[in-house]
Amino acid sequence: MIYYLFPIVILFVIVLYIEVKFSAKIQTMIQEEDWLNLAKMLGFDGVKLMNQRYQKLCNTSYLYFLYIASGFHPYVLVGVSGCVIYRFKKDYWSKKRFLKKQLHKIRFEFPIWLRQMEILLQVNTIMKALEYSIVNAPVILQSDLKELVERLKQNPNQIESYTNFMNNYPFPDINRTMKMFYRYSIIGQKDAYQQLNRLIVLSAKMLREERNNYYSNHLAIYQWWGIVPLFGVTVLFLMIMINYLLQMMKGGII
């Protein structure tokens, strides 16, 4: 008994020591490359959450004692490793999935909001148009829009007030549009007219692209489904053949 327990206790102490002593270094080593970027875009505390993930990893890694207890069975090793990796990566995957959804939503909703702005700009100033647009703006943009309006109320002539709008997300179109709005408000309607026209063309293109993407995604499953009946025929043929062979075998081979 002691013969088995002694190495386990030693291993436990070593793991505990490493976990406490080199915690920060290990965290940096195992952290995903885009983790901090993800945290910046989604607005959560990347370091704090990484710490929590590390704790989860440490807690789950004690399952490796099961591997030792099982007499180093390879299946147990695979199972335990799977559990450990899943527990550690779960938060990262869910955040990444959420970001993907958000980006898709923004890609679709930003041009819609832009259309609204174009209409409002025909009869309003930039400031008023932004303010009026909040009510009917897509939900995902509303909080950023409110912040933008607040910033503009305090510093209406600073370009940063505009360019800070949704700067967490990797969309050059948003930044370009905001710069255009800045020029529009500073230089005036006359000179910015051409740019507004360009913006109209751009947003219309973006909107149609996203709409058609959405439609083609919906159709994708049906395109694949077409294979199913033909696959069914193949399986049917094979099964009937097997059935025939089995019947022949029962009768005995002459």
Next chain:
Amino acid sequence: MWIIVTCSLIIVGGLMIWRFYKVLVWFPATPFGFFNLQKYLRQEGFEYTSNVHIVKIFGLLMIMGFLIWIFQLNLYFSLIFLTVGLAFLPIMILWRYQFLKQEAYFNQLITYTQHFIACFKQQPKTFTVLQECLIVFENSSKQVLVLAIENIKNGKSIQFALAGIAKVYPHFIVLNLHSLAVAVELYGASEYLESLDILQNDTDDLIEDVLAFKNEQLRMKNRLQLLICFAMVLAGLVKNMLMQIAINTTDMLYQSTVFSFVLLLFVTYLMSQRIYRHSWLNRDELR
């Protein structure tokens, strides 16, 4: 073997019924199911008669009976197959009516937008424009417009009146159109013709994209149904070919394989009908 097949069928059937619980309430072979379906469709504004119902059931039974006869399914599997087919008939009917409803909604939305823009170009007065729009609206949808006109008559603000319409048609084009109308009416903006052109272009793009999508969907549906027929013919040929060498069709392996195959064909047909279910408008475009 029989026990395994029966248990798995009970589990799959249970899951399907749990997922589509309406199947039980609308089971078409019973008068109770028919009346429930008819009541629901009447609420949605459709007339659904018993004659149509009987024709649909009869048509489905004919096709399924043909499959059973061709592949020589035994009584046990035939009954399961017929039950599954009948159970999903109401869902297919509902998808079909859902399609018609959405088509009507889309047409009404487009008519309203186009007519509003055209009238507003002539005379930028919301009240007059709404009255003009009343002419092109279908009877069932007129109520919302009448209410908006009544609200303006009773001294309510234009925003309030238009908000009622926007609730029924919350598409971003309609909202933009309303925002512009309010701005023109309240603040006397004069440079609105270009905005109306933008909105007109948006509407045209929407019509073009949606109709292209719908055509593609219907093409896909036809393709799936053609593939089902093709698979059926092929399987029939295979079966007839193997019958020449005196295969035993009462064997469990043969029966369960053929049953899985016809069920697969039915599911594919269900998928082809499911195409009708998709919304005409992208949810992200609605507010």
